[in-house]
Amino acid sequence: MVNDITEYDVVGIGNAIVDVLAKVGEGFLAERDLHKGDMTLVEAQKAGEIYADIIPEREISGGSAANAVAAIASLGGTPSFIGKVHDDELGQEFRRDIGAAGVDFFTNPLMQGPSTARSIVLVTPDAQRSMFTYLGASTHLSVDDIDEKIISAAKIVYIEAYLLDDPQSAEAMKKAAQLARQYGRQVALTLSDTSCIERHRQELKDFIHSNVDILFANDEEICSLFEEKDFYKTLDMIKQEVDIAALTRGEKGSVVVNNRIKIFVEAETVEDAVDSTGAGDVYAGGFLYGLTHGRTLGTCALIGNIAASEILSHYGARAEVSLRGYVRNKLRQYGKTL
Amino acid sequence: MVNDITEYDVVGIGNAIVDVLAKVGEGFLAERDLHKGDMTLVEAQKAGEIYADIIPEREISGGSAANAVAAIASLGGTPSFIGKVHDDELGQEFRRDIGAAGVDFFTNPLMQGPSTARSIVLVTPDAQRSMFTYLGASTHLSVDDIDEKIISAAKIVYIEAYLLDDPQSAEAMKKAAQLARQYGRQVALTLSDTSCIERHRQELKDFIHSNVDILFANDEEICSLFEEKDFYKTLDMIKQEVDIAALTRGEKGSVVVNNRIKIFVEAETVEDAVDSTGAGDVYAGGFLYGLTHGRTLGTCALIGNIAASEILSHYGARAEVSLRGYVRNKLRQYGKTL
Numbered sequence: 001m002v003n004d005i006t007e008y009d010v011v012g013i014g015n016a017i018v019d020v021l022a023k024v025g026e027g028f029l030a031e032r033d034l035h036k037g038d039m040t041l042v043e044a045q046k047a048g049e050i051y052a053d054i055i056p057e058r059e060i061s062g063g064s065a066a067n068a069v070a071a072i073a074s075l076g077g078t079p080s081f082i083g084k085v086h087d088d089e090l091g092q093e094f095r096r097d098i099g100a101a102g103v104d105f106f107t108n109p110l111m112q113g114p115s116t117a118r119s120i121v122l123v124t125p126d127a128q129r130s131m132f133t134y135l136g137a138s139t140h141l142s143v144d145d146i147d148e149k150i151i152s153a154a155k156i157v158y159i160e161a162y163l164l165d166d167p168q169s170a171e172a173m174k175k176a177a178q179l180a181r182q183y184g185r186q187v188a189l190t191l192s193d194t195s196c197i198e199r200h201r202q203e204l205k206d207f208i209h210s211n212v213d214i215l216f217a218n219d220e221e222i223c224s225l226f227e228e229k230d231f232y233k234t235l236d237m238i239k240q241e242v243d244i245a246a247l248t249r250g251e252k253g254s255v256v257v258n259n260r261i262k263i264f265v266e267a268e269t270v271e272d273a274v275d276s277t278g279a280g281d282v283y284a285g286g287f288l289y290g291l292t293h294g295r296t297l298g299t300c301a302l303i304g305n306i307a308a309s310e311i312l313s314h315y316g317a318r319a320e321v322s323l324r325g326y327v328r329n330k331l332r333q334y335g336k337t338l
Numbered sequence: 339m340v341n342d343i344t345e346y347d348v349v350g351i352g353n354a355i356v357d358v359l360a361k362v363g364e365g366f367l368a369e370r371d372l373h374k375g376d377m378t379l380v381e382a383q384k385a386g387e388i389y390a391d392i393i394p395e396r397e398i399s400g401g402s403a404a405n406a407v408a409a410i411a412s413l414g415g416t417p418s419f420i421g422k423v424h425d426d427e428l429g430q431e432f433r434r435d436i437g438a439a440g441v442d443f444f445t446n447p448l449m450q451g452p453s454t455a456r457s458i459v460l461v462t463p464d465a466q467r468s469m470f471t472y473l474g475a476s477t478h479l480s481v482d483d484i485d486e487k488i489i490s491a492a493k494i495v496y497i498e499a500y501l502l503d504d505p506q507s508a509e510a511m512k513k514a515a516q517l518a519r520q521y522g523r524q525v526a527l528t529l530s531d532t533s534c535i536e537r538h539r540q541e542l543k544d545f546i547h548s549n550v551d552i553l554f555a556n557d558e559e560i561c562s563l564f565e566e567k568d569f570y571k572t573l574d575m576i577k578q579e580v581d582i583a584a585l586t587r588g589e590k591g592s593v594v595v596n597n598r599i600k601i602f603v604e605a606e607t608v609e610d611a612v613d614s615t616g617a618g619d620v621y622a623g624g625f626l627y628g629l630t631h632g633r634t635l636g637t638c639a640l641i642g643n644i645a646a647s648e649i650l651s652h653y654g655a656r657a658e659v660s661l662r663g664y665v666r667n668k669l670r671q672y673g674k675t676l
Binding site for chain 1: 581591596597598599600601602603604634635636637639640672673
């Protein structure tokens with residue numbers, strides 16, 4: 001069953017979400033009784049109401065795993081994505097956009113039921129962002145969407161923990177991991193966020209222990225997973241569970257744990273960090289690009305840090321320049337090549 | 339002038355010393371007014387007197403850089419050594435022994451003047467070691483001994499800081515570094531010991547800044563170099579000076595600093611560590627074997643740590659088993675290959 005030809009560096013599996021950015025006046029939120037700042041999960045009706053009243057400025061495909069594979073494509077890699085959209089306008093938008101980013105995306109859309117997931121990002125004149133996310137069709141990802149040909153054709157299957165939030169998606173995620181193992185592929189997981197970990201801690205631990213080769217998390221998430229306050233102690237805990245743990249720490253840079261080896265890599269200096277949304281996703285994308293291109297773990301983390309620094313410097317979770325050029329120029333300063 | 343064919347992984351340049359091991363009774367030291375424990379530098383006459391009175395049990399080629407290249411040979415690498423012996427019995431012994439270890443050694447012997455350097459190691463019934471070192475011919479290494487063909491044929495030139503103790507050897511060391519640069523080879527240096535650093539701190543700093551790509555030191559030595567008590571602070575100081583710093587910390591393992599990356603590697607557990615002599619040399623040999631065989635910096639440090647652990651488990655600075663087999667077996671446990 002094992003096929004040594006891998007067409008893809010990475011296949012990402014996660015929620016397919018369109019980020020809809022719009023500028024609104026200060027009164028817009030208050031008039032609709034909407035919470036300002038942070039991210040709020042909303043139902044279909046609420047999302048529809050907000051969407052009807054705005055003039056979308058930009059609509060770009062988003063979602064954690066999708067952001068990571070888009071970064072891989074921007075670095076010059078060859079990624080694929082599995083996720084569920086509806087066959088509606090936003091779904092078609094997601095498909096066009098992720099395709100234009102260089103990511104293969106073949107998952108069949110929902111023909112009925114909830115509409116494509118969207119995260120409506122309202123930017124008020126004070127430059128604050130208020131996000132309203134409706135998960136819709138994205139939670140309808142099922143085992144039937146896990147294409148054996150794609151899983152077997154990718155060196156690494158990259159999964160977001162958010163998939164555990166829906167029983168159907170959770171089954172899909174487990175099937176993907178099982179297929180990956182069957183074909184001798186590696187399984188990577190991102191812990192998504194601390195509230196997701198709190199909802200599924202034991203299930204996540206079991207999944208990691210049985211399936212995961214490469215774990216991505218930030219310091220808060222890894223501490224939450226083990227219910228341990230001391231970040232340094234979690235390093236010796238996670239090394240028992242996975243082959244590689246790549247842990248981000250904001251301006252403290254990132255740490256890679258590989259058995260008896262711990263690699264500390266400094267963060268890039270970002271003069272005007274305006275928005276950290278997607279930085280973790282892009283770090284993971286950069287790291288996985290390096291790993292699938294034979295780079296050392298230290299260089300993988302460097303690539304991740306540099307790629308993430310591009311995202312920090314503007315709004316939105318997708319790079320505004322070619323990450324390949326951006327990362328290559330920075331790496332050159334450290335005597336390394338991409 | 340640059341030749342891309344490198345016959346040797348590493349050429350070591352250092353003091354050529356024969357370690358003479360002998361068992362003596364408790365009274366032997368006291369009768370001769372000799373200091374028990376540690377290492378004492380002695381003059382020719384004193385060395386001759388001690389040597390005349392003992393029954394040498396083992397005579398093996400030693401010296402810091404020589405120990406490192408012998409480890410490289412035992413790991414399956416191809417090293418060479420440059421150092422000065424006299425054409426006396428001990429000198430011939432050094433030549434035979436280092437050759438049998440798999441190290442090329444072509445330096446012309448002294449035909450007159452001081453005899454071959456020796457370190458007489460007296461082991462008393464309480465298992466304590468008292469070392470008496472006579473540097474003799476080894477300090478007569480001169481620029482004429484730095485064979486351009488050998489330097490240009492080695493990927494890395496590995497130098498011990500002890501060479502600064504003699505003006506003639508210091509000139510030879512600088513010529514070797516200059517030739518290495520000319521041929522596009524890397525220069526590695528070991529800081530030898532803290533008293534050596536105290537004698538030559540500024541000269542060492544200048545030499546490192548201008549010539550050294552790879553620095554080896556233990557925690558005490560790197561702290562002494564920068565006159566800085568906090569080991570962690572020295573990591574950010576040394577990264578400005580060299581491409582790679584590989585720093586050992588005894589049972590705390592080792593740390594590799596490479597620009598923005600710091601790699602912490604756990605030490606091997608040694609149940610009955612009896613003698614740390616040569617452990618730093620063998621670590622450097624293991625690290626350089628990895629580096630010249632395309633291994634990641636983390637794996638280089640692992641190889642160094644494992645090779646050093648073999649040395650710790652018995653008396654003497656040379657491995658008692660094939661380091662290649664020993665290291666390969668340990669690495670396999672960590673999912674890595676040699």
